[in-house]
Amino acid sequence: MYQDVIIAGFGGQGVMLIGNVLAYAAMEQGLNVTYMPVYGVEMRGGTANCTVVISDEEIGSPIIYHPKTLIIMNQPSLEKFQPRLVEKGLLIVNSSIVDESLVDKEKYYALAIPVNKIADELGDIRMANMVALGVWVGATKAVELDMVMKSMEKHMSSLKKQVVENNKKALLEGYKIGSGE
Amino acid sequence: MDKNRERMLVKGNEAIAIGALDAGVECYFAYPITPQSDIPEYLSRELVKLGGEFVQAESELASINMVLGAAACGKRAMTSSSSPGISLKQEGISYMAGSELPAVIVNITRGGPGLGGIQPSQGDYFQATRGGGHGDYRTMVLAPSTCQECYDLTIEAFDLAFKYRNPVLILGDAILGQMKEPITRWKQRTIDPNEANEWKLTGKKGREQRILKSLFLGDGEMEEHNMKLWKKYKSMEQDLKWEEFSVEDAEVVAVAFGSIGRIAKSSARKLREMGYKVGVFRPITLFPFPYEPLRKLAMSGKRFITIENNTGQMVEDVKLALCGVTDTEFFANMPGKVSTPEDFIEPIKKMF
């Protein structure tokens, strides 16, 4: 089993958080995993992306030029990473703010999901990242949903219980979409 | 894989800090510099909690000399920095090598020359493996490529430092320092109060005065001292470390260290999927360098390509290892460029 993903967006969209949540879940599931963050120079509002590699074998590179899957949270990230995705690779795009017409649906297995809108309807637009992660987990089944839930609880332990519950809902909502339910 | 082992997801930098704690580090002195500041941040919190000493020194010079002082007292002492900071520490490292004082020095390298940048680079290979400061000395150099190795080799570095009474360098880079990976903590923190009993300074009560110094002015003294040190450096070969990845049936072997070593493994896997028999030879001790193991591989008729995140430093050691048997190609990923497995595929393919 081998899977990799580049998660990219604006700083502040929580792409690093879902990268961490995913990596931790994979570890808890007994898999090998690497998480590699890349920051823009700015602390807020800049671009941010991270790469997560998951495998049941030893992992070589934590950095991938041609990823198998992408989670794209904003327009600049689409422009930067779409051409690098492997053919037929999974391309999850935040269609709430990304121009869907630029998504190459012929070449890639593209899921244009309005994750901002979905999160907003669930009560907080800031949970868009969790919706996107849910879609990815649903579509790849690379890690178990339960593990991701547990990992989320750990990463959000400082937040109010209700906030965590809401985020779980967001994750689940995305998972359903990703699984094609 | 053993699912029962407790694993933690940490950055390479943190893995080094945790390794140091479990190795029994008692004194850690440092000056902040990117991309290794996770280490002082972690140890200023966790080491102090355990009763250890942390000083954020006023300079790199001061921090290495605080380490020198603590090492003279036989304590497990450490400092960490990144390339420009390590340059500043060279004075102290030279004195420690001359005075035969053990310590662990961590270099999470960044690009240079000068201020360079915080992007990845392996540009400090020469500095690390050739002593780095003035005088004819060596420090042992360990180059981890995973977060688990960051932890394991930090523990080992302390043992080796005391075994040889010599500074030991951990040479990592920005990729390794910043990436996260699960590690298993296998060592319980222990402190041996009797370590270095035969030479450490404690005050002279009940014995002769002890002097730890690197000044040798007497007739023949310096020559004798250098001879002793040279023999010691030679003896470090008993602790050579390297990894061979899919080399057995390989026609081409990529030689790479640290994070580039692990990235090259991914390249080798991809190339094998395409039908090219590629392996990876990854030196773990950079000083002493595993000349003999590499030479042995060469004897069996393999071809070599050295890959580095610099313009060619370790390749000189590889050439020395292969000398008279074969030669090595060289592929340079410039300092500042983040290497990916895809980068190495074409240059390796060309050798078939």
Add this chain to the structure above:
Amino acid sequence: MSEVQEKQVFSLPKCMKDVPTHFCPGCHHGIIHRLVAQTIDDLNLQDTSICIGSVGCSVFIYDYIDVDTVEAPHGRAPAVATGVKRARPENFVFAYQGDGDLAAIGLSEIVHCANRGERVTIIFVNNTVYGMTGGQMAPTTLVGQKTTTSPYGRRESKEGYPLKMAEMLAFLEGTAFSARVAVNNIKNIIKAKKALKKAFLVQLEGLGFGFVEVLSACPTNWHMTPLEANERVEREMMEYFPLGIYKDKLKDKK
């Protein structure tokens, strides 16, 4: 014929080795070494002392004072002392530095060591020149003083002014004791010894950083006879470097 009763009133300090020193005739280092050794004896510290040797004329201190010693790179003795003290707070830790070592190349280390209030004691020998390297200009060289690298005399317009370390360090909160003394005559030697004792005591009592600057003669590099050099200490140095106690937390404590 009456028997002569002999009573020894003066002897080598216990922790001082009975060997000839390498110092030039008329140099004050020998006296200062002796005062340090006596203070170690008086406070019974030989067994627990760790000395930090420095680079300069005092580099061989371990050959004269019989205590555990580690040698520091040029100027770094206060950083090494910090490492030693942090590693072994139960030991008495002192360093002995010259003016090039402490006030030029090691200025950063001494200031921060004092400012942290490290429980260490530093003896600073100010003789206004680099002695061991051949009489070059020091940060303490007096204005107008000729040295091998200030052949026209130190010019304030180009080289600035001599650093007054005892005053500078007294200003820092971490400093518990700072004094400037001289050993050019008996009276001053007695005062110097008292100051040394206090600089030791502030460490032992955990009050902070202890510092004594000692004005010292260097007949060789001053191109003077020992007597002339001794006179210069009083005549020229003390005018710019006034003797005195600039900080004393021991006194304040009482």
